[in-house]
Each structure stands twice: as C-alpha cells, then as structure tokens.
Amino acid sequence: MLKDLNLVGGMTNTDWLNQFHDEMRTYKITQGQLAKTADYSRSHLNQLLTGNKPINEQARVRLTLALRSLTGQNNIDVCIDYLGVTFKSHDYEELVTELFQINPNHFNLKEGARYGYAATLKCGEIDVLLSPYQDANADGYDPSEDSGTMIELKGQGCRYVESYLRQQDRTWYDFLETCIALDGHFTRVDLAINDRNGLxxxxxxxxxxxxxxxxxxxxxxxxxxxxxxxxxxxxxxxxxxxxxxxxxxxxxxxxxxxxxxxxxxxxxxxRTRFEVRLRRKRAAAAIKNLLAERDPEKVVF
Known part of the structure; x- marks a missing residue:
C-alpha cells in the first residue's frame, strides 16, 4: 500500500510511470514477470511502460494489481474521501492561497451555502463557505454566532485537490499541516479503504x-x-x-x-469501499495520528 493518501488513478501518466518504474527497481521485478502476471505480451507491456502506447485507467489498475501480487503488497489503498475544516479567519484569500496555492481570482462567488453560511466560493470541486464578517473587538460580539470560513471537500473535491498537490510536489500531509498552521478545526474526515479484489x-x-x-x-x-x-x-x-x-x-x-x-x-x-466516517474529536484524532504515523493503513485499521 502506498504511504500517501492519493488514489492510484489520480497521477499524470508521466508521474505514474516514474513511480511504477521505481517500484519495479526496488523489488527487482522484471518485465517478463510483470507481463506474465498482468497477462500482457512482452511487446505490448514494453510499449505501455515506455509511454509509446497510451496507458488508461484500466491498464494502470491492471499493472498495479500485478505488481502488488508479485511484491506481496496489499491490493487495497486508503484515501481521504471527505474533509471538512473550519477556520475562525474571514480572510478567505489568505486561506485559499496558503492551502491550495491557487490564485483566489480562480474562485467564483455564489450567494447561499450549506450549514448556515451565507455564500460559497467555488473552484472546480473545491467549496469555500463564507459567513458575514464580524469584528471580534466590537461590543456585543458573540463568537458562537461567528462561523468564520469552512473548507468542504467531498469525494470529487478531494480528487481535485490531489491533482493540484501533485503538480505542486506536495502531499496530503503537507495540506493537513497547513490547515493546522492556520488554526483549522477538523469537523469531519472520511477515510476510505478501496478493495480492488472484492475481499x-x-x-x-x-x-x-x-x-x-x-x-x-x-x-x-x-x-x-x-x-x-x-x-x-x-x-x-x-x-x-x-x-x-x-x-x-x-x-x-x-x-x-x-x-x-x-x-x-x-x-x-x-470492487468494494469501506468508509470510516469520523466527526469532531474523532476526526481531529485521526488527522493527528495520520501526521504522526504517516501510515494510512495503520491509522484506519
């Protein structure tokens, strides 16, 4: 199992092939062994691995499962499939820039939002929920009525963020550490175990x-x-x-x-997905353990 939290299929073809070649070298797996296990001809496999033939999602999974079979690795992986984080700050431009390293101008504003927020900023599948600004130093300020800002990433939102993280040479761990540095409060995290064999x-x-x-x-x-x-x-x-x-x-x-x-x-x-959906204290504890262990399999089990 990969020690990061990204799905197998999310990488660019170039990044995926580079990582795949690294694993073959690490475990001393030959193309002959791989071709036999994946049920490919040697010539077809060579064209896939050299990039001379386009490699689609099904081919990636087929080769990944064959490599894991040859190396004795589990045919499961863990990914984040939902993440909710709240921030006291109303400075959404700083949050967006620091968390996603995306220009805030790429987000579109629309009125209305879930959970009592007033508006939503959207960039692809990333949702930033906004509440009206309140001056914490003003008389009559009630912190219980100040929702600040919320980042909500559903399943496709998590995959969307992964594509940015890979381009930026960052990981989910970097992203989660940035959330903590910005005083983020984790309200929910879903950790999904993807079973590719139907166990x-x-x-x-x-x-x-x-x-x-x-x-x-x-x-x-x-x-x-x-x-x-x-x-x-x-x-x-x-x-x-x-x-x-x-x-x-x-x-x-x-x-x-x-x-x-x-x-x-x-x-x-x-084949099958097993989701562990964690809220409030459980979510915060899971994030803390993920950052300490850097081993999603150990934490989720």
Missing part, C-alpha cells in the same frame, strides 16, 4: 447482520438496497450518522457502473 462481500455481511452474527459497540445497523440490489448494489451502515464514528460499506463497482454503464461491473477498478 469484502457486502450482501454476505448484511446477511450476517440479519442473523445477528456480528459483534459491535454500535446499537444497530441498517442497509440501503437499490432497485437492482441482487447485482450487489447494496450498502451497509454501522453506527449512527450523528455519532463521532460511523462505518459505511458499499459495492463501489456497482455504483460506478451506474454512472458509467459503458464499463462493465467486473472491469471497474475498485
């Missing part, structure tokens, strides 16, 4: 819950079924959405197939 079978887990064949500190469970749940389009939630820790297990391949029906379920790169 967890969601319908089986739901059946076990139905038969009370599980042990948990949580008081209950529920499952959501799509109209075609017999095709494994099911989701299992453990815990309460209002609690500080909450689990969600779902069939990612089926979900992505619904969005992109041209790609068959069996050809989707991620």
């Amino acid at each position: 967890l079978d969601v319908p089986t887990l739901i059946e076990k819950c139905d038969r009370d064949e599980f042990t948990s500190r949580f008081h209950g469970f529920r499952d959501n079924r799509t109209k075609q749940w017999e095709v494994s389009g099911r989701t299992l939630y453990l815990g309460s959405p209002q609690s500080e820790v909450y689990f969600c297990i779902y069939d990612k391949a089926f979900e992505q197939h619904q969005k992109h029906p041209e790609i068959a379920i069996e050809d989707q790169p991620i």
Whole structure:
C-alpha cells in the first residue's frame, strides 16, 4: 500500500510511470514477470511502460494489481474521501492561497451555502463557505454566532485537490499541516479503504447482520438496497450518522457502473469501499495520528 493518501488513478501518466518504474527497481521485478502476471505480451507491456502506447485507467489498475501480487503488497489503498475544516479567519484569500496555492481570482462567488453560511466560493470541486464578517473587538460580539470560513471537500473535491498537490510536489500531509498552521478545526474526515479484489462481500455481511452474527459497540445497523440490489448494489451502515464514528460499506463497482454503464461491473477498478466516517474529536484524532504515523493503513485499521 502506498504511504500517501492519493488514489492510484489520480497521477499524470508521466508521474505514474516514474513511480511504477521505481517500484519495479526496488523489488527487482522484471518485465517478463510483470507481463506474465498482468497477462500482457512482452511487446505490448514494453510499449505501455515506455509511454509509446497510451496507458488508461484500466491498464494502470491492471499493472498495479500485478505488481502488488508479485511484491506481496496489499491490493487495497486508503484515501481521504471527505474533509471538512473550519477556520475562525474571514480572510478567505489568505486561506485559499496558503492551502491550495491557487490564485483566489480562480474562485467564483455564489450567494447561499450549506450549514448556515451565507455564500460559497467555488473552484472546480473545491467549496469555500463564507459567513458575514464580524469584528471580534466590537461590543456585543458573540463568537458562537461567528462561523468564520469552512473548507468542504467531498469525494470529487478531494480528487481535485490531489491533482493540484501533485503538480505542486506536495502531499496530503503537507495540506493537513497547513490547515493546522492556520488554526483549522477538523469537523469531519472520511477515510476510505478501496478493495480492488472484492475481499469484502457486502450482501454476505448484511446477511450476517440479519442473523445477528456480528459483534459491535454500535446499537444497530441498517442497509440501503437499490432497485437492482441482487447485482450487489447494496450498502451497509454501522453506527449512527450523528455519532463521532460511523462505518459505511458499499459495492463501489456497482455504483460506478451506474454512472458509467459503458464499463462493465467486473472491469471497474475498485470492487468494494469501506468508509470510516469520523466527526469532531474523532476526526481531529485521526488527522493527528495520520501526521504522526504517516501510515494510512495503520491509522484506519
């Protein structure tokens, strides 16, 4: 498992190939071994690895899984799939510049926002939620009514930020440390385990819950079924959405197939996703541990 928090598919082809070659050299994997495991011809593999043939997402995943199989690495990875951070500051230009290293002029302002904020700045999938400025030194100032500024990154927002971080030669750890340096308060973080082999079978887990064949500190469970749940389009939630820790297990391949029906379920790169959704103190503790350990697998498990 990579020790960063980026998805396998997010890198540019050049960066991905450079890292892939580094791993092959580190583990002394030959092209012959890789071609046999990935079920490619030697000539086709050579053209992919030299950049003479375009390498798409499916080829990346196929080669990544083959390399991990040859090196004994886990065919899972961990990524951030939601991040909420609040700041007391109303200086959104400083926050945007320091956090994302993006010119604030690239953000568009629109009226209205979630969670009681007054307006939203958007750049692609990045949301910056703004509240009206309040002078903390003025008479009658009530800090409980001052929401400051919130950065909200949903799943696609996290992938969007990753593309910037790679271009800037930064990591999620750099980004999180900058949040702390700017007195950010982490309200929520979702850590997603992406299972590329189908190690967890969601319908089986739901059946076990139905038969009370599980042990948990949580008081209950529920499952959501799509109209075609017999095709494994099911989701299992453990815990309460209002609690500080909450689990969600779902069939990612089926979900992505619904969005992109041209790609068959069996050809989707991620089979199952297990999300650990953390709020308030749990979120802050997870971020602290990620920065201390620099090992997403250890922290999330």
